[in-house]
Amino acid sequence: MKRIFLFLATNVAILLVLSVTLRLLGIDSILDTQGVGLDMNSLLVFSAVLGFGGSLISLALSKFMAKRTMGVRLIDQPRNATENWLMETVRRQAQAAGIDMPEVGIFDTPEMNAFATGARRNNALVAVSSGLLNGMTRHEAEAVLGHEISHVANGDMVTLTLIQGVVNTFVIFLSRVIGHTIDRMVFKTERGHGPAFLITVIIAQLVLGILASMIVMWFSRHREFRADAGGAHLAGREAMIGALERLRQKHPGPLPEQMAAFGISGSLGHGLKRLFMTHPPLEERIAALRAQ
Template sequence: MKRIFLFVVTNLAILLVLSITLRLLGVDRMLDEQGVGINYNSLLVMAAVIGFGGSLISLAMSKWSAKRMTGAVVIEQPSDPTERWLVETVRRQAERVGIGMPEVAIYEAPDMNAFATGMNRNEALVAVSTGLLQAMTKDEIEGVLAHEISHVANGDMVTLALIQGVVNTFVIFLSRVIGHFVDRVIFKTEREYGPAFMVTTLIAQMVLGILASIIVMWFSRQREFRADAGGAQLAGRNKMIAALERLQRRHEPSQLPERLEAFGISGGEGGLRTLFMSHPPLEVRIAALRAMT
């Protein structure tokens, strides 16, 4: 529940800041130009500005924020054989899928994890934890790196941001329509907006935000299957399966910050909670790889 709560709160916080900014700029006044009516075109434009604004700002800052949240150190000049192998493996895989060489980084964390992020597939960041380097074999690490490179090649970071933007837009639009209806029809407010509008809008935005997160997380799980398949093609299916089996045998809580968990290699649980998980259960991912032709 903590992950769900923080995911929703983070998005609502971004939407709230942008909403207040546009209100101060007078954009909200455009929506009430027709007395008790509502200007749906203006509302949709404002919702899109707020909805996509938050997602695109997060995407633009993704590499910068990821480095600072994890303490990841980019390998400028490899200082040992492990770093040299890491950089060369990423370079070889990036060349095979036709993307620019990503920055390669290592961050201190005891769990086995890795992530890829960045707003441009030719200027991405691939980072691995010290726990992963210590606990996995080179074949398994190669599978993990191939999975992350596949995320970059598929443009998953950009696509996820766009989907989040679309979802945010409809959450804002529908919540304000609901707030307008309650304020004007039920409470009979005739001028400006009454307290019922703000309260109803905030409640509707929270409820719709939770429902919308199910859509976003569903897409995130599908991209994990695609990245697993891409990793199997790049590094070999056995290496990809071996990496996931290693994660399964040593299942431990992710140490990645909440905002980066969707970009990690591990994660996912069974049951109803799967609806709100960014990753499918490991056993399901392994079964999907074994079923590949």
């Protein structure tokens, strides 16, 4: 969940900064046809460039942001038996999954936590917490690593980027249509765009961005089942189930934000809340593995 949260937060921030900057520079004015209406073709191209640009920048920064935010210490040379096991396990799983050896790191937190991120399958990062290494058996930790390697091998971050670029495009396009309409009909601006346009665009972009995020959340939930299956393939189904069961037993209630990083978020929502969950409940994921 952490990798998804960081990606989405970076994406939203980039879009807002770019939107305000382009407006202040007057670039938005090219979308206004002789002061009487929006040039829809130009607006769509503008939205796609800005939308995919923000998403691609977020992807490019994902590994750097994850390292800085989580305080990851990369393992260059293993310093003890645990680090040696970690490196060898990731190397073996990466080879089995058909990807290059990713960077491997550890971050210090008592919570059982892990994540994988990176712009390319062959230039990824896999990191685990000290709490996970101390709190799980080797078989369970191996399953968690297999889950993360599967995310990398499946290209989930790249696919997420493309989906985010599409929803960004429509958010930017519709927010400017709404801003233009309100600026003309409510504030009676006859030529160009007044201050109400920028304010309305920012508000509409935030609201539409929240709604669009439900699409990204659905994709994230769907991919977690596939990553679980990948972890089961690389480390064994019972090991993957055991890792999920241990997390459920240790945290019978809603799981903390820190734990959700490697795709385990527990039973965190019902009804409308479920639409904004990045990961399915543990019970559903365990049931899916048992049904295989």
